[in-house]
Amino acid sequence: xxxxxxxxxxxxxxxxxxxxxxxxxxxxxxxxxxxxxxxxxxxxxxxxxxxxxxxxxxxxxxxxxxxxxxxxxxxxxxxxxxxxxxxxxxxxxxxxxxxxxxxxxxxxxxxxxx
Numbered sequence: 001x002x003x004x005x006x007x008x009x010x011x012x013x014x015x016x017x018x019x020x021x022x023x024x025x026x027x028x029x030x031x032x033x034x035x036x037x038x039x040x041x042x043x044x045x046x047x048x049x050x051x052x053x054x055x056x057x058x059x060x061x062x063x064x065x066x067x068x069x070x071x072x073x074x075x076x077x078x079x080x081x082x083x084x085x086x087x088x089x090x091x092x093x094x095x096x097x098x099x100x101x102x103x104x105x106x107x108x109x110x111x112x113x114x
Contacts, residue, residue, distance in 0.1 A: 039066065059083050 012023040019027070048056050062078040063069035069076040079085070 038070070041066070057085065059085060 013020045018024070044056070044058055060080040060083055061069065061076045062080050063072060063075040
């Protein structure tokens with residue numbers, strides 16, 4: 001019942017003091033897929049094609065490469081020197097209840113961007 005209610009790895013069963021072999025192998029496969037995803041380069045062309053004509057804004061982070069980003073995620077949250085994001089007034093809501101900014105990590109504010 002609990003396992004059906006969440007994607008979390010709960011109620012996996014027991015084999016002595018460890019996990020059953022099938023569950024252990026599932027976990028290792030999921031870890032390998034996640035590791036591959038982190039180390040695979042993003043192809044912006046594939047993203048644009050998948051979004052089927054929706055506008056895409058491409059920006060570069062302050063991290064020089066993927067290895068630096070993994071070691072310094074704070075640089076990945078900053079734009080590279082010389083890059084800025086456009087903020088046209090026409091695209092802003094007139095009375096915001098939540099401004100989507102990376103620095104606020106999904107928290108809402110009524111004051112808008114700073």
